[in-house]
Amino acid sequence: MGRYMIRRTLFLILVLFVISVLTFLIFVKLPPGDPARRFAGRRATVQQIENVREQLGLNDSVFVQYGRLAKGLIPLPGYFLTEEAYYSFVNFVPVKEEIYRRLPVTITLALGGAIVWLLIGIPVGIVSAIRPRSAVDRAGMFFALFGVSAPVFWLGFVFLYIFWFRLGIAPGSGLSPDENLMEGILRGRFLMPWIVISLSFAAFYARMVRGNLIETMSEDYIRTARAKGLSERRVIVRHGLRSALTPVVTMFGMDMGILLGGAIITETVFNLPGIGQYAIRSLVTNDIPAVMGVTMLAAFFIVVGNLVVDVVYAFLDPRVRYT
Amino acid sequence: MRKHLKLIALAGVIALAAAACGGGETGDTDDGDQADGVQKGGTLRLNLLSDVISAFDPQKEYYSVTWEFYRCCLLRTLMSYNGMSTEEGGTELRPDLATALPEVSDDGLTWTFSIREGVMYAPPFEDTEIVAQDFVRALERTADPDAGAGGYGFYYSVIDGLDDFGAGEADSISGLNAVDDHTLEVTLNRPAGDFGFRMAMHATAPIPDGAADGHVQDYGRFLVASGPYMFEGSENMDFSAPPGDQEPVSGYVPGQSITMVRNPSWSNDIDDLRPANVDRIEITIGGTEDDNALKVDSGELDMQFDGVAPPDQVQKYQTDPQLEDQLFVNPSDAIRYLTINLAMPPFDDIHVRKAINLALDKDSMRRIRGGPTQGELAGHIMVNSLQNNLLADYDPYETPNGQGDIEAAQAEMAQSVYDTDGDGVCDDPVCQNIPTNTDEADPYPDQAALIQQNFEPLGLTLDIRQFERGTMYDRVNDPNTQTALGLAPGWGKDYLNGSTFGEPLFGSVSIGPDACCNYSLVGASAEQLADFGYDATEVPSVDDKIAECDETTGDAQFQCWAELDQELMENVVPWVPYLFDNYVRTVSERVENYTFDQFAGLPALDHIALAGGGAEG
DSSP, rough: OHHHHHHHHHHHHHHHHHHHHHHIIIIIISSSOOHHHHOOOOOOOHHHHHHHHTTTTTTTTTHHHHHHHTTTTTTTTTTTTOTOOOBBBBOOOBHHHHHHHHHHHHHHHHHHHHHHHHHHHHHHHHHHHTTTTTTHHHHOOOOOHHHSSHHHHHHHHHIIIIIIIIOSSOSSSOTTTTHHHHHHTTTTTHHHHHHHHHHHHHHHHHHHHHHHHHHHTTTHHHHHHHHTOHHHHHHHIIIHHHHTTHHHHHHHHHHHHHHHHHHHHHHHHHOOOOOOHHHHHHHTTOHHHHHHHHHHHHHHHHHHHHHHHHHHHHHHTTOOOOO | OOOHHHHHHHHHHHHHHHHHSSSGGGOTTTOOOOETTTOOOOOOEESSSSOSTTTTOOTTTOOOHHHHHIIIIIISEEEEOOOOOOOGGSSSSSSSSSSSSSSSTTTTTTTEEEEEEEEBOOTSTTTOOOHHHHHHHHHHHHHSSTTTTTTTTTGGTTTTTTTHTTSSSOOOTTTTEEEEEOOOOEEESSSSSTTHHHSSSGGSSSOOOOTSOOOTTTTGOOOOOOOOOTTTTGOOOTTTTTTTGOOOOOOOETTTTTEEEEEETTGGGOOSOOOOOOEEEEEEEEOOOHHHHHHHHHHHHEEOSSSSSOOOHHHHHHOOOOGGGGGEEEEEEEEEEEEETTTTTTTTTTHHHHHHHHHHHHHHHHHTTTTTTGGEESSSSSOGGGGGGTTOOOOTOGGGGGGGOOOHHHHHHHTTTEEEEEEEOSSSSSSSSSEEEESSSHHHHHHHHHHHHGGGGGGGOOEEEEHHHHHHHHHHOGGOOOOOOEEEOEEESSSTTTTTHHHHOGGGGGGGSOOOOOOTTOOOHHHHHHTTTOHHHHHHHHOOHHHHHHHTTHHHHHHHHHHHHHHIIIIOEEEEEEEEEEEEEOOTTEEEEEOOEETTTEEOOOOOGGGGGOOOO
C-alpha cells in the first residue's frame, strides 16, 4: 500500500501539471483580445496599455508567465496562490482571499447535498431492489427518471417560485449582508439548494443501488446466507449491501470532488457566494489569475477525491490489494 | 369606594389624554425624523447583478454604478450635482466641498476653488479636516500609471504638469497649488470649458494623508468616506499598521455584499445637495434578474440597481393601477446607433448616408428591444441632457411615427453618384454585400434583419457578420477591418458635458485601433486613410468645432454642443441614431421620493426614502 500511495501521489502531481499547462494555454495564451487593453481602460493611450502589460507581466515569455503561475500552485506557505501571480485582474482582490472566503460556502453546499442525496438515494434504491416491479419500485424509478431529467437550473427556479415566493415557507436566495455562513445555515438558506443539488444525484444513486443490489442478491453466497437461517434484513444489510455499495463509494468520491470544485449552476441560481459563482465571474471577465486558481482547485479536488476513493475501496473490498 | 372610583377614572382620563398628545407630529415616537414631508430612517435593500468593476478604487472605477455610490453616499468632490433629473436641475454643476463655483481667469487657464471649512472625513479619520492638499493627493494618484490604470486619468491631462508627474519626470504636479488649506488653484495647459465637470468626478475626491499609502491596487477596500455614508466597519480600519497588515473594511465583501451606514462626521448642515434619508444601505451582489424581480414583487428587495427589469415585470407594473406608481422610466443618457464609415463606398456619399437615416424604421428597432419604455426615438446624436434639452425636438430625418419613409429615402438616394439613373435605387456594385458587423447577442440579430429589410429598397444589401460584443467593438473601432456599417454600438456620457461625446466619437485623435472611439473616421487625414487602406482621400472634419466647444464655459457650452450636433446630423451624417435609452426600474412599495440622478443615469440613493421610515409592518 505504501508504494501504491507514493505512485498515486506522483501520478496526481503529473495530472495536475498537465492540467495547469492546458489551462494556461486555453485561457491565457489562445484567446484573442488583450487583457492589458481591457485592464487599462477603453481610452487608454498606447503607453498606458504598455505600462499595464508590463505591470501584469504579459511581456514576459510564455515560460516565465507559466512559471509564475505554476509556482503559485505549490501547496506550501509563501508559495501557494501567491499574490504576486494570483491577483485578480478585475477587482484587485487576491485570488487566495476569494477562494478561502468562498470555499466554506461550497463545502457546505456539497456536504449538505451529499448527506441529502445519500439519505434519499440509498434507501430508495434498497427498497426498489428488494421489491422489484412493485408499486414502490416503480415510484422509486419514476423519481429517479425525474431526478436525472430535470435540469438543476429549472428545478432551482421552480423551488424558489413555489416554496419561497408563493408559499413563503422557505427563505429566498442568497445570504443577507448581515448574516454569516452559520447564520445562513440556521436560517434555512441552504435547504432548497441542498435538495435541488441532491435530487439528480439521489436519482442516479437510487438506480445504481437498485441495480447493484438486485445483482448481488442473486449471488450464491446470498443464497448460502439465507440457507444458514439468517434473517432477510441481516442478509441484505450485512451481506448484500456491502457489495452493492462499493461502486457507490467510488461514485461518491468522484461526485464530491466535482462538487467541491464549485456547483456552478446551483450557486448561480441560489446566489450562493461559493467557488462556482467565482468561477463563472472569472471566466466571463477573463480574469486569468482567478481562472487558473479556480480551475486548479477543482482539478485538485477531483484527483484527490479519486485517490481517496481508491484507497477506501481497498478497505471495503478485501479482494482488492494495492502493491 | 366612590372616591376611589373617581380617582381611578381621573387617572384613566389623564392616561388617555397623554396617549393622544404624545409622539409628536408623526404620532409615534419610534418613527424616524421627518424632513420636507419625507420620513428619514430605515434600511434600503438593493441588489447588484455584478460587482463594481475595480473594488471601489476611485482612481480606477470607470463605471456609472460606482459613480452613483460615490456621488450619493461615499465621496464628496469640489463640484457635484443635486441628484435629480435634467428638468429638476440635475445637469447643473453645483459646489459641493467648494463654497461656490470656481473663479476662472480670463484666459480660461486658471481655476481657483475655495474649499468649505470644518468638513471632516468619516471614521477613522473623523478628526481630520478635508483640506486642499487632499485634492492634490487624489490627482497625484490619478496620474500614477499604476494606481490610475483602467480609470479616466486622461481627463486630467489638461492640468499642467500632470502627465510629467505620471511619467516620473516631476516630483509634483506643477499645475496644482494648495494656496492654503482652503484654496486650491489649478492651472491648465489649455482652456477647457468643462473642467468644472471633470472636478465633479470621483477620481478627484479628497484622500486623507496616509490612507492610500501602500494601497496602489486596492485603496477602494480601505476607502475613507467624505459623504453622508461610509462602509460599515470603517471605524475599525487601522492605518497605523503596515499596509500589508491592514484589514480591509468589513462593509464591502467583494463579489458578495456592500453595506453602507451613516457617516457620523456628516450632517445636512454641511451638505446642500444630499438629503440622505435612509440610515443604512444593504446591497447583495449576484443572483438573476428574474429572481430579483420576484424579490422586488415580494418586498424582500427594494430595487435591483443594475441590469434590466424583466419585460414581463415591467408590463405587469405598467398595467396594474396598484403597481404603476412603483415603475419609473427615465432617460439614461445613452444612445444606440448605427455607425457609418465615411471612407467606405457607398457611404462616402452623403446622400447615401442621409438616405439610410430616412429609411430606418426606428420604431420597429425599439419594439424589438421591448417597446416604448425602452427609450425615446433618437433624432440626433448627443443625449438631451448634455444640451440642456435644447435639441429635444430636433430630428432632421423625422419620418411618420419613426417608421421610416422609403419614398423620402429613395429621393435622397436619387441624388447620389451611386444611383446613375436617379430611380432611388443604388445600381453600383459597391452597394452589394456591404461589410457590416453586429453583436451576436439578442436583440441585435433581429435588429440586423430589420435593417437589412429597410435598406433593400434602396438597393443596399449587407454582408452581416456577428461577433461577441468585445470583439465587435474592437473590429468596428479598427479602421483596418474596413467595416462599412456597425449595427450595434452604443454610447453613454461620462459626465454632463458634450465633451464626453465630441472628441471621443468625432475627434480625429480618436481614430485607430489604439485609440477610441471614432468609428466613423470623421476628421481622418489623407495619410491616415491611406495607412488604413482606403481609396478615399478626404472625409469631413469637425475638429475645429470640437475645440471651440471644449473651450466654451457656462451655459454657452450647451449651445455650442447643440450646434455641433446639428452640424454632424446635417453636413457630416456619421451615424443613424435610433434610440435614446431609458432606465426602467421597478421598486418595492415602501420606496418613496424616488428621484433620478442625471449624472450617473441611475436612481439617486441619497434622495430615496422608505415609507414609515423603514419601520417593518
